[in-house]
Amino acid sequence: MPQMDVGLKRELEAKVYAGERLTREDGVALYESDDLAWLGRLAHHKRTELNGDRVMFNVNRHLNLTNVCSASCAYCSFQRKPGEKDAYTMRIDEAVRKAKEMEGEGLTELHIVNGLHPTLPWRYYPKVLRELKAALPGVKLKCFTATEVQWFEKISGLPASEILDELMDAGLESLTGGGAEIFDWEVRQHIVDHNCHWEDWSRIHRLAHSKGMKTPATMLYGHIEEPRHRVDHVMRLRELQDETGGFAVFIPLRYQHDFVDSADGKIRNRIQSRTTMAAPAESLRTFAVSRLMFDNVPHLKNFWVMHGLSVAQLSLNFGADDLDGSVVEYKITHDADSYGTPTTMHRDDLLNIIWDAGFQPVERNTRYEIVREYDKPVTLAERRSEPQQVWA
Numbered sequence: 001m002p003q004m005d006v007g008l009k010r011e012l013e014a015k016v017y018a019g020e021r022l023t024r025e026d027g028v029a030l031y032e033s034d035d036l037a038w039l040g041r042l043a044h045h046k047r048t049e050l051n052g053d054r055v056m057f058n059v060n061r062h063l064n065l066t067n068v069c070s071a072s073c074a075y076c077s078f079q080r081k082p083g084e085k086d087a088y089t090m091r092i093d094e095a096v097r098k099a100k101e102m103e104g105e106g107l108t109e110l111h112i113v114n115g116l117h118p119t120l121p122w123r124y125y126p127k128v129l130r131e132l133k134a135a136l137p138g139v140k141l142k143c144f145t146a147t148e149v150q151w152f153e154k155i156s157g158l159p160a161s162e163i164l165d166e167l168m169d170a171g172l173e174s175l176t177g178g179g180a181e182i183f184d185w186e187v188r189q190h191i192v193d194h195n196c197h198w199e200d201w202s203r204i205h206r207l208a209h210s211k212g213m214k215t216p217a218t219m220l221y222g223h224i225e226e227p228r229h230r231v232d233h234v235m236r237l238r239e240l241q242d243e244t245g246g247f248a249v250f251i252p253l254r255y256q257h258d259f260v261d262s263a264d265g266k267i268r269n270r271i272q273s274r275t276t277m278a279a280p281a282e283s284l285r286t287f288a289v290s291r292l293m294f295d296n297v298p299h300l301k302n303f304w305v306m307h308g309l310s311v312a313q314l315s316l317n318f319g320a321d322d323l324d325g326s327v328v329e330y331k332i333t334h335d336a337d338s339y340g341t342p343t344t345m346h347r348d349d350l351l352n353i354i355w356d357a358g359f360q361p362v363e364r365n366t367r368y369e370i371v372r373e374y375d376k377p378v379t380l381a382e383r384r385s386e387p388q389q390v391w392a
């Protein structure tokens, strides 16, 4: 990696400390920096300005109603075709039963994303939301990617506005941030196998924002894209945020290899043989540059399932201020134990991770409103007098 010109380094530093907006060229230069500690320092400055020493988290569970999907995105190991051994689609009563089983420990949010099922009728989706809401009235429903909403347009013949109205009436609190991957067509055409690209993705989130929703935005990094594509991704979202102010959080997601745990032993990820997963330093770099570039979104989330707990803790010093979540089961990536990720996490585990990293945990709801503030962390000197919890 080339050493960054000292003059440029000072210039970028001055811009960050003066609160000046960074340009596309600045973003690319930051990715090229060989000084990870410096990047972390800048991102931590920005993160502290925005969020102090708080780390937010929520108690949520993930539910995938079906893994049957009409598309075959190149990086996806979740989708199954109808009739495949471990293809499944939940009946509405099954989905409700499963959600009820997850209800313990003060659950505040259900996160629901699904395959683009070729034959399930549109009516299924508002119906399942209505029944989930009736069974779990205190739980917020964060459901569906923009890609799914565009799919609903196709299967219902209704415009997205009517679809969102009906879903909101049935209990939808927020869309999810998925389906974004990398917007630049140079990359997107090789990894995405459905018709929801930047134009539709941004149209649907803009519409959701106009109806009062706060939504997340994601970016799938570490596959065939280059840093300039990540910068372009954030620039598009930043511009949309200038217009709507509706994004609550940005979530960089580390691309995962398929760990072959399907019933038929098949690897579905078609770019696996020519890609490696991003190393921890690359993840920390991506968090830091994202925090610095995306200056108008309040929160930066680490979805720890995709990064492992060590990187999740470290990322709190590289711009991240939100840890999602206390997930017990997550189907889209799994077998992440090789990356230091346990299969279960509960509220107390998350609290300890945040305290151990020297931050104050704050429980939030889906709209990033504070549910409960916890104690500040004890000092490092005090912590070191006790045996330390070691996260793999």
Ligand code: SF4
Pocket: 069, 070, 071, 072, 073, 076, 077, 078, 079, 114, 115, 116, 147, 193, 194
């Ligand atoms: S990423 Fe989503 S749309 Fe693409 S194949 Fe997987 S489940 Fe289907």
